[in-house]
Amino acid sequence: MPVSPSSSAQAAREALAVRLTHLRKDAGLTGRELSVRCGWHPAKTTRIQKADVAPSDSDIRAWCRACGAEDQAEDLIATARAVDSMYVEWRRLHGNGMRKGQEDVYALYERTSVTRVYVSNVVPGFFQTPGYATALMSRFTHFQGTPNDIAQAVAARVARSRFLFEGNHRFVVLMEECVLRYRMGDAETLAGQLQHLLAVLPLPSVSLGIIPLAAERTIWPLEAFYLHDGARNVVETLTAEINIVQPRELTDYSRAFVELSKIAVHGDRARGHITAALDALG
Structure with missing residues (x-):
């Protein structure tokens, strides 16, 4: 691990x-x-x-x-x-606002064929609605004390979702069930985000697995990580973005992803968890 x-x-x-x-x-x-x-x-x-x-x-x-x-x-x-x-510390990366960083990430996704993602905290950027992204980035900006260019940064982040529909891109996502419940913004914002997850779930380019809270763990919850074609892994911590290219560590994260996949549910069962989170909002 x-x-x-x-x-x-x-x-x-x-x-x-x-x-x-x-x-x-x-x-x-x-x-x-x-x-x-x-x-x-x-x-x-x-x-x-x-x-x-x-x-x-x-x-x-x-x-x-x-x-x-x-x-x-x-x-x-x-x-x-x-x-x-x-x-790279987030405060340094966002020193002039968040838009530039989002545009750089867009370029990375543009040249990535298969993106494997594990998240334990927030919905991945390419799945985010404008409302959810705005709420999340507002909290980042406030916490980090960096310049506020949220509207431009949100537009750049949401633009990433085009790769779900265009080009030869594949997104394999594992999401802890708790992510479906965390309130980023108000109930209406979260409801819109959950409805959007239901909409992208059937896409040919998407494989979305939900790891139930009650699942018996073989791998403990980890920090969010994004594997790009198995050649680069981006790990997100509280303070920094870490780019991993060392083969041994890439192998470890790939192995962790496989183990996490075994305890995730897909298809109708994943849809059931999303719907349950949506129903809980009333």
Whole structure:
């Protein structure tokens, strides 16, 4: 089972730190000598080599210059930026509002053939109604204290639903039953969202499974994750989006998805759970 959704990012940080350390050693420099050449405290060199801090672009250029390896600087900077994109805090991602992030996600879905999704908290974005998305994004914006561009962000998120109907896309979704009951917005908003789930349930592009509250668990409830063609997994935590590409972890999440599928119900039984949640709203 997945141990830590941030371990791919940490492993990549450590790999970059190893490359920088080897560069210093190949140049025949001690950590203190490199620090003097770079003009910073030796403790900074230690923290970079231990992957405790991420080096900036200027740090990497100074490091390569000190080691006589300026030709490697741009490649290392590109690597560092890729590592940086693996673990992105929501406040940073939404620093100028949520619209840009939604447009980036749209592009990801556009090039994904099979999306496998497990959610334990909210309805996936490509299933969301405008009302539900507005209520949810309003809460995100308030909690994170980021700029309010909710109307534009909702439009960008809802646009993602076109892939349910267009192109060769497949969506295999597992949803904890509690998601059907969580109040995002008022009762009318949730009712509209549940009715929409009933509408998309028969689509050829959709497989929707509901994991009943009473199901005997073989896998405990996990954080929401989105597997894109088995090549990239996006995990959503309270504070960050984590992009996992490490094969071992992708295998673990795929295995977890298979096990969760075994305790989910589909077809008429899934429809029954959605209808029951709708009826409970009166």
